[in-house]
Amino acid sequence: MSSDTVLKKGYEPQEVERRWYAYWEKEGLFAAKDDSSEKPFSIVIPPPNVTGVLHMGHAHNNTLQDILCRYRRMQGYNVLWMPGTDHAGIATQNVVEKGLAQEGMTRHSVGREEFIERVWQWRREYGGLIIKQLKRLGASCDWDRERFTMDEGLSRAVRTVFVRLYEEGLIYRGDYIINWCPRCQTALSDLEVSHEDHNGHLYYIRYPLEDGKGGVVVATTRPETMLGDTAVAVNPSDERHSSLHGKRVILPLMNRKIPVILEEYVDTKFGTGALKITPAHDPNDFEIGQRHHLETVTVIGGDGRMNAQAGPFKGQDRFECRERVLEALKAEGLLEKIEPYQHSVGHCYRCRTTVEPYLSKQWFVKVKPLAEEAIAAVKAGDTRIIPDIWTNTFFEWMNNIRDWCISRQIWWGHRIPAWTCQGCGKMIVAMEAPEACPDCKGTALIQETDVLDTWFSSALWPFSTMGWPDHTQTVKTFYPTSVLVTGFDILFFWVARMMMMGLHFMKEVPFRDVYIHALVRDAEGKKMSKSKGNVIDPLYVIDEFGTDAFRFTLAAFAAQGRDIKLSEDRIEGYRHFINKLWNAFRFSLMHLKDFDPHSMDGRGNHLSLADRWILSRLEGVIEAVTTAIEGYKFNEAASALYRFVWHEFCDWYLEIIKPVLYGEPDEDGTGPGKDRGPGSSPYEATRSVLWSVLNETVRLLHPLIPFVTEELWHKLPGTQGSVMKAPFPVASKDRRDGEAEATVDLLKGITSGIRNIRGEMNVPPARVVDVMVQSADQEVGQILEQYGDIVINLAKLASLKVTAPGERPPFCAASVFGDSTIFVSLKDIIDFEAEEARLDKEINKIDKELGGVGKKLGNQDFLSKAPEKVVEGVRAKQGRLAEKKKKLEAQLEAVRQVAGNG
RNA sequence: AGGCACGUAGCUCAGGGGGAGAGCGCUACCCUGACACGGUAGAAGUCGCGGGUUCAAAUCCCGCCGUGCCUACCA
Numbered sequence: 001m002s003s004d005t006v007l008k009k010g011y012e013p014q015e016v017e018r019r020w021y022a023y024w025e026k027e028g029l030f031a032a033k034d035d036s037s038e039k040p041f042s043i044v045i046p047p048p049n050v051t052g053v054l055h056m057g058h059a060h061n062n063t064l065q066d067i068l069c070r071y072r073r074m075q076g077y078n079v080l081w082m083p084g085t086d087h088a089g090i091a092t093q094n095v096v097e098k099g100l101a102q103e104g105m106t107r108h109s110v111g112r113e114e115f116i117e118r119v120w121q122w123r124r125e126y127g128g129l130i131i132k133q134l135k136r137l138g139a140s141c142d143w144d145r146e147r148f149t150m151d152e153g154l155s156r157a158v159r160t161v162f163v164r165l166y167e168e169g170l171i172y173r174g175d176y177i178i179n180w181c182p183r184c185q186t187a188l189s190d191l192e193v194s195h196e197d198h199n200g201h202l203y204y205i206r207y208p209l210e211d212g213k214g215g216v217v218v219a220t221t222r223p224e225t226m227l228g229d230t231a232v233a234v235n236p237s238d239e240r241h242s243s244l245h246g247k248r249v250i251l252p253l254m255n256r257k258i259p260v261i262l263e264e265y266v267d268t269k270f271g272t273g274a275l276k277i278t279p280a281h282d283p284n285d286f287e288i289g290q291r292h293h294l295e296t297v298t299v300i301g302g303d304g305r306m307n308a309q310a311g312p313f314k315g316q317d318r319f320e321c322r323e324r325v326l327e328a329l330k331a332e333g334l335l336e337k338i339e340p341y342q343h344s345v346g347h348c349y350r351c352r353t354t355v356e357p358y359l360s361k362q363w364f365v366k367v368k369p370l371a372e373e374a375i376a377a378v379k380a381g382d383t384r385i386i387p388d389i390w391t392n393t394f395f396e397w398m399n400n401i402r403d404w405c406i407s408r409q410i411w412w413g414h415r416i417p418a419w420t421c422q423g424c425g426k427m428i429v430a431m432e433a434p435e436a437c438p439d440c441k442g443t444a445l446i447q448e449t450d451v452l453d454t455w456f457s458s459a460l461w462p463f464s465t466m467g468w469p470d471h472t473q474t475v476k477t478f479y480p481t482s483v484l485v486t487g488f489d490i491l492f493f494w495v496a497r498m499m500m501m502g503l504h505f506m507k508e509v510p511f512r513d514v515y516i517h518a519l520v521r522d523a524e525g526k527k528m529s530k531s532k533g534n535v536i537d538p539l540y541v542i543d544e545f546g547t548d549a550f551r552f553t554l555a556a557f558a559a560q561g562r563d564i565k566l567s568e569d570r571i572e573g574y575r576h577f578i579n580k581l582w583n584a585f586r587f588s589l590m591h592l593k594d595f596d597p598h599s600m601d602g603r604g605n606h607l608s609l610a611d612r613w614i615l616s617r618l619e620g621v622i623e624a625v626t627t628a629i630e631g632y633k634f635n636e637a638a639s640a641l642y643r644f645v646w647h648e649f650c651d652w653y654l655e656i657i658k659p660v661l662y663g664e665p666d667e668d669g670t671g672p673g674k675d676r677g678p679g680s681s682p683y684e685a686t687r688s689v690l691w692s693v694l695n696e697t698v699r700l701l702h703p704l705i706p707f708v709t710e711e712l713w714h715k716l717p718g719t720q721g722s723v724m725k726a727p728f729p730v731a732s733k734d735r736r737d738g739e740a741e742a743t744v745d746l747l748k749g750i751t752s753g754i755r756n757i758r759g760e761m762n763v764p765p766a767r768v769v770d771v772m773v774q775s776a777d778q779e780v781g782q783i784l785e786q787y788g789d790i791v792i793n794l795a796k797l798a799s800l801k802v803t804a805p806g807e808r809p810p811f812c813a814a815s816v817f818g819d820s821t822i823f824v825s826l827k828d829i830i831d832f833e834a835e836e837a838r839l840d841k842e843i844n845k846i847d848k849e850l851g852g853v854g855k856k857l858g859n860q861d862f863l864s865k866a867p868e869k870v871v872e873g874v875r876a877k878q879g880r881l882a883e884k885k886k887k888l889e890a891q892l893e894a895v896r897q898v899a900g901n902g
Numbered sequence: 903a904g905g906c907a908c909g910u911a912g913c914u915c916a917g918g919g920g921g922a923g924a925g926c927g928c929u930a931c932c933c934u935g936a937c938a939c940g941g942u943a944g945a946a947g948u949c950g951c952g953g954g955u956u957c958a959a960a961u962c963c964c965g966c967c968g969u970g971c972c973u974a975c976c977a
Contacts, residue, residue, distance in 0.1 A: 010939070195974080202977085220977060267976055275977055284975045344974085357975090393906075397973075488972085521970090556925085559916065562907080563970080567914050569926045576939040577925095587936030635916070639924075654936080662935085752943095758931095759943030765932050796934090849921080856920085861957035870920055870958090877921070 006589040006715055011582035011708060013546030020710045021135060029724050030140045032080035034473040041077035042478035043069060044462050045141060046486050046494070047149065049088035050123050051095050054133035056520035056566060057487060059538040062139050063554045064517060064634060065485045069140050070703040071629050072482075074728035080478045081140060082465050084147035085127060089413040089454040090184055090350045096122050096412070112411050119412050123148075133539060138547055138706045140724075147465045149457040150414070157464035158414045158457050159431050161505060166418075166429045170366045171406075173418075173427075177283040178405050180358030181348035182304030182318075186409040187362050189453060190402060191493055193346040193355050202341035203326065204272065206334045207232060207249040210257055216244055217336050219271030221343055222281075223329070224322040227254055227310045228299035231277040233263040233288060238273050252334050253325065254311060261292050280359045298359060302409075318356070363407035363416060363450065370500035371398045377499065383509045386632055390488060390516045397492050404497075406453045413451030420446050459497035462510035479506060483513040491516065515632045518563045536566060548705035549575035555704050556642075558634040577642060578708055581701070584650050585712050588690055591661045595687055597718035606685035609787055610656040612740035617648050618693055622731040625700055634704075641701055649693065652748065656790055660686050695719070696729045703728075743783055747790050750822060753815040754795040757824045760838050761813050761831065768798040772812075774805045775820040810898060813838070814891040816884045821891070832899035839892045846885045853878045 024030065032042075043065050048058055065081065073079045096119050097107055107115045131146070147154060165171040179188040203223045208215040216232055229251050234241040244260045251258050265288060266275045279289030280298040289296060299310040306313045306321050313321045329335040346355040375398050377383055378391065385391045407416060419428045423442030428434050436443045457464070462481055466474040480502070486495060495514055502510030541550050552574045557564045607615075621644040628637035660683055694716060702709040702723050713723035754771060763769060771791075773784055784791070784802040792800050805821070812823040813835050856862050856874055863871060 007936085009937075218977080222977090265976085270976060277977095282975075282977080284977080287975090343977090389906080393972075396905080400973085492973095519971090557915080562915080565914065567926085570914060572939080573925045576937095579939045580937065583937035583940085585936080590936075639916075642924085650936090651941090755942060756944090762931075765934075765942080852921090856958080859957060862920095863957080865957040866920075874920080 006593070007582065007586040009583075009586070011546070011579050013548065013578075013707065014543075016711045017136070017138075017547055017707045020707055021138065023710075024140065024722065024724065025143070027722065029722055030081070030142050031144065032142045032478070033078050034477055036078040036477070038076060038078035040080070040477050040482075041069070041072040042080040042082065042481040043483055043485065044082040044465060044481055045084060046484075046490070047084045047086040047147075047458065047461060048130045048134075049091055050085045050127040050130075050148070051088055051092050052085075052130045054130055054137070054538050055535055056538055058130070058134070059137060059541075059550070060517065060520050060554050060558070060564065061485060061487065062134055062137055063551045064515070064558060064632075066137070066139050066551075066706075067555065067629065067634060067637075067703045068483065068485070070706060070724065071728060073140075073724060074699065074702065074726060076727070078477070080145075080474075081142055082145055082147070082478075083131070083134070083139075083141035083143060084461075084465060085130065085149070086454060086458055087123075087148065087150040087413065089408060089410055089451065090186065092119060092122075093410050093412040094184070094350060107411060115411055136539065136542055136547065138551065140706075145465070149454070149461075153467065154457060154460070154464045155414055156431075157460050157468055158452065159417045160469045161460060161501065162417055162452070162456075163429055163431055164505075165365065170369065171363060172366065173361065173363050175359060175361050176364070176405075177281075177286045177357050177359050178362050179346060179355045180302065180360070181351065181353050182302065182356055183351050183353040184348060184410065185302055187358070187360065187405055187407060188348060188355065189405050189455075191455075192349045194349050195344040195346055197342055198345040199340065199342050200345070202271065202339045204336040204338070205252070205276075205329055206336055207252060207276075208334075209244075210248040210250055216241065216249060216260070216274045217272045218274045218276040220276055221341060222322070223325045224306070224313075224318055225278040225281045225299070226251065226276060226325065227306070227313060227321075228278045228280050228297040229256075229258060229276045230279060230289065230294045230297055231258050231261045231292065233261050233266050233275045233277050234273060235264065235266040235268050236262040238266070238268045240273060244274075252332060253328050261288075261294075263288055263292075281357055283357055286357075286359065296359060300356060300358075302358065302360075304356065362405050365404040365406055367401050367404050367500065370504055371401045371496075373503045374398060374496065374499040377503055377509050383499065383511060383514060385514045385516065387516065390491065390514075393488075394491065394496065398496060401496075404453075406456050407448075407450040408453055409450055411451065413454060414457060416448040416450050416452060418448040420448070422446060455493055455497060458494055459501040460505075462498055462502055463506055468506070479510070480508050481511045483515055484511040485515045485517065487519050488516045489519060513632075517558060520564045520566055536568075541568075541571060545571050545575040546578060546707075548708045549578050552577065552638060552705055555634040556638040558638075577646065578705065580650060581645055582708065582712070584645065584654065585694065585715065587654065588694055589715060592687060592691055592717055595691055595717050597688075597691060599684070599688070606681040607689065608657075608660070608682055608686060609740055609743055610653055610790070611686055611689040612737045613744040614649065614653040614693055615689060615735045616737040616741055617644060618696060619731055619733075619735045620644075622696070622700060622729045626728075626731060629703070638704060641704070645697065645701075649697070652744070653693075655794055657686050657690065659789070659793055691716070691718075698723060699726050699729055702726075743787070746780065746783060746818065747787055749817040750784070750820065751791050751794045753817045753822045754791070754797070754824055757813045757815055757822075757838075758795070761824075761826060761829075761834060763824075763826065763829065765796075768796050770799045770801075770825040771795070771797050772801045772803065772809050772823045772825070773820050774803050774823070775818075776805055777819050780818070780820055808891070808894050814888070815842070816887045818880075819883065821887050832895055835895050836892065836899070839888055839895065843885060843888050843892070846881050846888070850878065850881050850885065853881065 045065065046061060069079050069081045100106060100110065110118070134141070162171065179190065179193045181188055200221050202219050202221055204217050204219050205223065205226065206215045206217050218232060220226065232249055234244060245262065247260050248257045249260060265284065266273065277285045277288055277294065279286045279294050279296040281300060297309055299306055300318050301307040304318050306316045306318065308314050310321065313324055316324060326335060347353065348355055375395060378385065378394060385394060417430060419434060421428065421437035421440060421442050422444035423437060424440040426437055426439045428437065428445065433447065434445060437445065463475060463479055466472060466479055468475055484495065498510045502508065538550065549571055553571045556574065621640050624640035625637045628634070628640065698709045698713050698716070710723050713719050750773065775781060781802050784800065788800045788802070791797065809823050809825060811827045811830050812825050813830065814821055814823050816822070853874055857878060
């Protein structure tokens with residue numbers, strides 16, 4: 001290829017991607033308009049943690065959002081894709097604390113204010129990393145609007161919501177058993193605890209009766225908690241233990257006398273039917289304790305160590321204490337037996353430490369009333385969950401929801417806007433620090449030291465990012481958002497809570513659609529996570545294969561309802577696709593150098609069969625892609641585009657028009673014919689169709705693969721501005737051409753038949769062959785008369801003759817397509833044995849099919865009960881197969897005769 | 903413990919009541935003036951197992967086995 005080539009031989013993504021992203025940003029193409037007559041389309045990004053680096057989940061999630069945004073933008077919508085990051089309370093605090101530890105410090109040694117300053121510093125330094133990475137993905141967010149959950153504006157929204165919910169009685173404070181992480185030293189919500197099966201033991205411990213006459217045996221998995229026992233419960237209906245009613249037992253090791261109480265809750269079938277009660281360290285025991293007014297004895301401290309109430313065990317770690325308690329019990333002969341027992345144990349979702357049920361003063365949101373609103377909204381269809389398989393899961397959870405513990409004993413986060421008067425003890429909840437106590441006028445007010453659960457601020461994200469509580473134009477234009485794209489792993493953490501908060505404060509759902517996509521998993525189907533070390537780095541993939549290939553892969557994988565197991569081979573396959581597209585342009589552009597799109601008028605009269613066919617197919621793919629994206633079926637959009645570009649446009653259209661473009665000489669070899677080559681009308685018509693198809697295909701592909709399409713768009717003559725701003729193609733029935741499609745199908749069938757023989761019979765690729773097609777169908781004859789050149793060209797023929805069925809030409813291999821028999825002349829190279837084998841194979845295949853069809857048609861029930869159309873279809877098929885078989889058998893017979901004679 | 907998915911070609915996965923599909927891999931032939939990241943042709947699957955519904959089941963229903971996930975206070 002010479003210097004007149006417009007494109008390089010292979011697509012090189014790196015430089016192209018950098019260039020066009022900078023261009024999009026510079027031109028302000030991602031900007032949304034607060035005030036516009038265009039229809040709005042809005043998405044809020046699921047804010048990645050500031051501590052985050054781009055992982056596969058982000059890549060997948062944001063690719064899908066970007067596809068939707070680019071698609072809508074091209075359709076003329078006023079698109080807002082709102083970006084931002086989450087302060088990620090515990091996660092971020094842990095990161096900064098680790099840094100401190102390396103310098104030999106702790107957060108306590110630097111103090112609260114200094115610590116928080118260090119976190120901000122950390123964020124200024126590293127918090128932008130994930131944003132940069134999203135840009136490499138091609139994300140078309142309106143970056144000028146980037147928000148952070150700890151921004152002043154969002155913090156104000158948080159305080160506003162807190163104060164209002166408190167005033168409405170939907171936030172309360174109290175002493176309850178919560179999940180406590182002894183390492184993070186904070187409360188966790190139920191959702192922040194992940195349960196894992198654990199192979200532990202069930203220990204049977206004897207508690208002697210006070211009166212010395214026997215005792216009772218209880219079973220427990222956590223013997224160390226016995227130090228805080230304040231009762232033993234039995235079921236009142238359990239006759240085995242009726243003698244214990246009203247008695248007291250001695251708590252071993254502690255020598256405390258504790259009562260035997262009666263509780264329906266106790267399961268008579270489990271263990272011994274006697275349950276030790278530790279109100280301070282077990283949520284059920286806590287409730288039982290409240291019912292029976294039991295004392296609570298806390299024996300484990302917030303640091304996971306035994307406290308003073310644990311007597312001789314004071315200062316021991318909870319797990320060490322477990323061993324010591326068991327030893328002591330054994331020594332006293334009170335450990336009856338130990339059974340292996342599998343049960344689930346809660347772990348902190350941030351640091352994996354075993355969570356401890358812990359009695360403490362915490363803040364809660366009363367969620368029932370909020371949940372009811374959310375359930376009603378989904379039932380009413382105000383928000384659709386897609387795929388709707390998740391709707392039930394959503395209801396299930398919302399119906400069984402429990403109050404949400406929102407206070408965290410960490411420093412990084414929104415500090416709870418509550419103050420306690422040191423004078424009279426009054427609690428004041430307010431937007432800003434009050435000057436004095438409204439009751440006693442005292443000025444010694446101390447603010448609550450706890451901060452809010454990170455998810456509290458995320459719950460407000462759809463409207464807090466738009467400027468709420470102010471009445472902004474952004475809110476007016478873009479709330480509710482059009483769609484939320486997210487993984488099911490945060491359906492409860494985030495989606496459900498946004499629904500509740502959005503409905504409560506905006507009186508309107510936060511999003512019309514929730515598209516729940518699959519999770520990207522590793523090769524074994526395990527969730528990718530840093531702690532497991534099984535992550536594939538998206539940036540590596542981007543460097544290796546290019547962003548477009550990566551995005552196309554993610555889209556192709558995004559079938560609803562199935563998880564994604566990413567494989568590099570697949571990405572490589574789609575890189576080849578991008579390259580194929582690139583080269584289709586490279587070829588086409590060689591022939592479009594001086595093309596002027598304004599010269600297209602009147603081409604309609606000169607459209608060739610291939611032109612009409614590809615335009616018709618283009619309609620098909622426009623329709624398919626549009627339907628697919630509208631229904632969030634990204635994989636269907638990807639595969640429709642793939643098939644069209646590769647297997648229709650490249651494989652057939654470009655091959656068919658080559659002679660027209662190159663101006664192949666007429667058969668007499670005197671040079672370009674009047675119907676071919678530069679200057680001829682068909683040539684100009686084909687060029688204009690080629691241009692149109694490329695033009696529309698690039699636009700169709702752009703939402704999925706933005707970079708390469710922008711590059712190609714600019715190489716295409718006559719285009720202006722960014723492809724981002726070009727309209728998304730609209731399907732129109734006028735270009736559908738059933739006749740052209742049928743005709744091309746026939747030509748493809750004949751061509752494939754000949755190619756099959758060439759391949760199977762080992763005809764040298766360079767050798768041209770003579771072909772005769774016999775058909776009783778006059779139309780077939782006409783088509784081949786008119787368009788035979790296409791077959792001659794594609795199947796490398798010396799000549800093509802078309803006749804009515806008649807005398808069988810000798811030394812031929814034959815195949816059948818439709819009602820045509822195709823004879824390929826192989827005079828000196830025919831291998832009769834091979835041909836016999838090939839025909840045999842064909843006939844066998846047909847016999848198999850005929851068997852199935854025959855069975856159906858022999859079935860009286862089928863004939864009478866199946867729809868007529870189906871029956872007719874099967875009959876027609878039988879006819880076709882029988883006819884084909886007859887023809888092949890005749891040919892086989894002929895071959896055998898010739899072979900025998902020769 | 904309950905719930906939800908999934909089990910289709912060697913691998914990764916689409917599809918989904920009436921003709922088994924794609925990508926990668928594999929085999930053969932081809933450096934044909936867009937592309938060897940390519941072309942043409944080919945081999946390869948009783949669609950997990952067992953029942954049921956139906957004229958018809960890979961597809962719908964039930965059971966089982968296997969895998970994965972989510973939810974759960976039975977010590």
